[in-house]
Amino acid sequence: MHTLRYAPIPASFYADRRDKLAAQLPAGSLVIIHANDIYPTNADGTLAHHQNANLFYLTGIDQEETVLLMRVMDDGSHEDTLLLRETNEHIVIWEGARLTKEMATQLSAIDDVRWTDEYNSLLAEWVPAAKEIWLEQDNHPRRNTYVQTRNARMEAALLAAYPDAKVKCLYDTLAAMRMVKTEEELVQLREACRITGEGFVEVLRSIKPGMGEWEMEGLLSSAYIRRRARKFSFLPIIASGKDTCVLHYISNHKRCEDGDLILFDIGAEYGGYAGDMTRTVPANGKYTPRQKAVYEACLAVHRYAFSIMRPGLKKSEYERLVRVRMAAELVKLGLLTQEEVDAAPENPLCVRKYFMHGTSHSLGIDVHDVGPLDIEFAENQVWTIEPGIYIPAENIGIRIETDVVIHADGAEDLIPNAPLEVADIEALMQ
Numbered sequence: 001m002h003t004l005r006y007a008p009i010p011a012s013f014y015a016d017r018r019d020k021l022a023a024q025l026p027a028g029s030l031v032i033i034h035a036n037d038i039y040p041t042n043a044d045g046t047l048a049h050h051q052n053a054n055l056f057y058l059t060g061i062d063q064e065e066t067v068l069l070m071r072v073m074d075d076g077s078h079e080d081t082l083l084l085r086e087t088n089e090h091i092v093i094w095e096g097a098r099l100t101k102e103m104a105t106q107l108s109a110i111d112d113v114r115w116t117d118e119y120n121s122l123l124a125e126w127v128p129a130a131k132e133i134w135l136e137q138d139n140h141p142r143r144n145t146y147v148q149t150r151n152a153r154m155e156a157a158l159l160a161a162y163p164d165a166k167v168k169c170l171y172d173t174l175a176a177m178r179m180v181k182t183e184e185e186l187v188q189l190r191e192a193c194r195i196t197g198e199g200f201v202e203v204l205r206s207i208k209p210g211m212g213e214w215e216m217e218g219l220l221s222s223a224y225i226r227r228r229a230r231k232f233s234f235l236p237i238i239a240s241g242k243d244t245c246v247l248h249y250i251s252n253h254k255r256c257e258d259g260d261l262i263l264f265d266i267g268a269e270y271g272g273y274a275g276d277m278t279r280t281v282p283a284n285g286k287y288t289p290r291q292k293a294v295y296e297a298c299l300a301v302h303r304y305a306f307s308i309m310r311p312g313l314k315k316s317e318y319e320r321l322v323r324v325r326m327a328a329e330l331v332k333l334g335l336l337t338q339e340e341v342d343a344a345p346e347n348p349l350c351v352r353k354y355f356m357h358g359t360s361h362s363l364g365i366d367v368h369d370v371g372p373l374d375i376e377f378a379e380n381q382v383w384t385i386e387p388g389i390y391i392p393a394e395n396i397g398i399r400i401e402t403d404v405v406i407h408a409d410g411a412e413d414l415i416p417n418a419p420l421e422v423a424d425i426e427a428l429m430q
């Protein structure tokens with residue numbers, strides 16, 4: 001297989017995922033999952049294709065117009081069919097290489113691969129025979145979109161053609177599966193995280209006052225893509241000075257100045273999996289005493305969060321414990337008074353004045369991965385840990401983020417190659 005930039009997960013993983021999904025669906029179920037659309041820009045332009053995460057999770061196929069159909073039979077077995085956009089020698093010349101049926105079988109372990117022109121005739125045969133139609137409806141709790149996705153459009157078309165079809169939503173079942181990573185997925189995530197950290201350290205050595213945030217973005221892009229990342233896993237935040245306090249600053253248009261902090265919230269995407277890391281460093285290679293004090297307070301909270309993350313702890317309880325610890329640090333920094341904290345010592349929401357976001361989100365194929373907002377931590381989940389302290393009046397915004405996998409005895413750092421300690425960062429920048 002020489003068509004991919006990355007080493008793919010073995011096809012047995014995808015067969016196993018489909019077995020596990022089918023085992024949770026009643027006999028007579030028909031699963032239909034489409035690729036994401038390629039979104040238009042203007043004229044004949046398009047955005048890059050970004051595969052539907054659930055389709056990728058069940059097939060490993062990263063190509064537009066792909067469809068997965070699964071039929072759960074009366075004996076509990078399942079018959080899987082993959083529909084691919086047709087390719088031939090003529091299409092290859094005009095549009096570039098697409099997967100052949102043989103390549104798709106190698107990647108997905110699905111033997112029955114056909115071209116997409118069979119879609120409607122297969123539905124005509126299989127929809128009326130199915131008891132339930134299980135569709136990919138993205139119900140992420142923070143989803144916010146006014147664009148109809150390809151899966152939503154195909155659902156509307158299906159219901160128009162088959163008004164009696166009993167439609168069910170796959171979201172919760174697939175979210176529960178995707179929350180817990182397999183060994184094969186951890187291989188991809190470890191590589192995404194390795195690239196994320198290693199590329200950052202390469203760039204860190206060349207930073208100096210006067211450098212443009214965009215120049216650092218360019219160097220990082222090179223450092224990641226040279227290591228076989230496809231791209232950044234999300235729009236990179238490279239924020240100097242006052243913009244370290246802007247949580248989603250992405251214009252990266254300023255030159256950093258002597259005395260500034262620079263906040264990097266960045267990640268590489270490898271093999272369809274996302275890294276997500278934040279480091280906050282001094283433009284001139286040395287923190288001021290105040291910057292250092294705030295940094296070390298944030299790092300203390302980061303290390304505390306890391307130390308308590310373990311199976312069985314509820315996410316909401318973890319966030320509360322982190323707020324308690326953060327409150328103590330903010331009092332030491334003179335940002336909160338003890339009286340403010342004592343008003344609600346068990347859950348000091350007053351910390352939100354300086355730390356206004358959550359400490360952790362799940363990570364996987366998506367940067368903000370699937371799963372309920374409140375959940376119990378469990379083995380083989382992958383989470384970020386990213387406390388921050390933002391003081392706009394002092395042009396100090398500090399966030400320290402790593403990614404971890406949870407084991408029976410606690411969290412393992414997936415980005416150990418990027419420095420955390422003040423002394424280590426300053427040494428690398430000399």
Ligand SMILES: [Mn+2]
Nearest residue numbers: 276384386401
């Ligand atoms: Mn994050």
